[in-house]
Amino acid sequence: MQPSPDVLSRLSSDIDRDAGKVQDFFVRMLRINAVNPRMGGPGEIDRANFIQSFLEGEGFDVSRVDAPDSGYKRGVRPNICTRLEGADKRKTLWFLAHMDTVPEGSAELWNSDPFEPKIEGGKIFARGAEDNGQSLVSSLFALRELKSLGERLPFNVGAWFVADEECGSNYGVKYLLEHFSFSAGDLIVVPDAGSPKGTDIEIAEKNLLWFKVTTRGKQVHASLPAKGKNAHRLGMKLALALDESLHRQYPRRNDLFDDPSSTFEPTKVDPNVPNVNTIPGVDAFYFDCRVLPEYSLDSVLSDINASLRDFTSQYGADVSLEIIQRDDAGPATSPTSEIARLVEKAISRVTKKQSQFVGIGGQTVGNLFRKKGIPTAVWSTVDEVGHEPNEYSRIANLISDTKVFAAVPLLADSQ
Numbered sequence: 001m002q003p004s005p006d007v008l009s010r011l012s013s014d015i016d017r018d019a020g021k022v023q024d025f026f027v028r029m030l031r032i033n034a035v036n037p038r039m040g041g042p043g044e045i046d047r048a049n050f051i052q053s054f055l056e057g058e059g060f061d062v063s064r065v066d067a068p069d070s071g072y073k074r075g076v077r078p079n080i081c082t083r084l085e086g087a088d089k090r091k092t093l094w095f096l097a098h099m100d101t102v103p104e105g106s107a108e109l110w111n112s113d114p115f116e117p118k119i120e121g122g123k124i125f126a127r128g129a130e131d132n133g134q135s136l137v138s139s140l141f142a143l144r145e146l147k148s149l150g151e152r153l154p155f156n157v158g159a160w161f162v163a164d165e166e167c168g169s170n171y172g173v174k175y176l177l178e179h180f181s182f183s184a185g186d187l188i189v190v191p192d193a194g195s196p197k198g199t200d201i202e203i204a205e206k207n208l209l210w211f212k213v214t215t216r217g218k219q220v221h222a223s224l225p226a227k228g229k230n231a232h233r234l235g236m237k238l239a240l241a242l243d244e245s246l247h248r249q250y251p252r253r254n255d256l257f258d259d260p261s262s263t264f265e266p267t268k269v270d271p272n273v274p275n276v277n278t279i280p281g282v283d284a285f286y287f288d289c290r291v292l293p294e295y296s297l298d299s300v301l302s303d304i305n306a307s308l309r310d311f312t313s314q315y316g317a318d319v320s321l322e323i324i325q326r327d328d329a330g331p332a333t334s335p336t337s338e339i340a341r342l343v344e345k346a347i348s349r350v351t352k353k354q355s356q357f358v359g360i361g362g363q364t365v366g367n368l369f370r371k372k373g374i375p376t377a378v379w380s381t382v383d384e385v386g387h388e389p390n391e392y393s394r395i396a397n398l399i400s401d402t403k404v405f406a407a408v409p410l411l412a413d414s415q
């Protein structure tokens, strides 16, 4: 049974009526600095306590999973969850947003205090307003509105507000996936990437590989290069050789993705010598690789190792490889999966927009669920200003996304 248009329009007018409350909660939450402690911030605990007491004040039961973190002075990293019960109690639609933010960066680039939200021109400016504050608040209020709407839900609907997304999710989603049982039938929405029109539903992510290559030669005075071996020249040659061979070996395109190819980009170099007139004896460069999910990182790494061996035998160079970060892509979520179809339908019913399924080169925690075999849709309406100075959230998106999230369970076929 589909909900009568009446239910969706009642939901929509309830949310419009409560827009002031949504905004007020958002502003108060953004005032609580939750910069990731691994990035020098105070962490998520104060923000988590604020969210928890708000939810409890609204009559929600809140569970808390504190991940021990011995490297943090307050000892634990909070993850909180709440859930409304539906007809099928074995299955839950989870909205998953993160509480931590990146630091504000250079203060002089901000036009206002990043921790004192400024409202101007329909936008709320603050660190974390877009990433991931807007979606946290939209998910939270979607639950609140569903609760007060009182319609029968086809399955449970819940939200997780997690720690540590900005720094690898070791104390957030990765910890939860070990200590909390999500079930394979659960439906996951990760509203932590999106597009300004709100029409891109992300269902696939690329493999991510960051690696470092160090070349070692012999450091000498730059006026007598023949006495030494220039590690920087070796590094440059090798970086270009890898750039060429990786692009040649992984040529496939996949039009689901915005950059439809696998990307292999030389990025950072380590400082070698501090002065111009010394030939470097050690040199290091880094690559950022985003590889289409149809390829495996095992094969990319074995090709990189083969190139290094060739280079070593050709130049007699001493080279070594270090993996800085590796995140293998989980299987893409099918566009015909229940969660993909529900999100598409909710967007169309609430905003009247036709959406499209996409893949991205970035990675969200959605990939961690996909690797566990749980279909996951990543969606939100954002201008993509996260991590920037003067980060903001559009209030219209905040409210509209709340309506879309709340509509998702109401559109399920089992209703």
Ligand SMILES: [Zn+2]
Pocket: 098, 131, 132, 165, 192
């Ligand atoms: Zn984020």
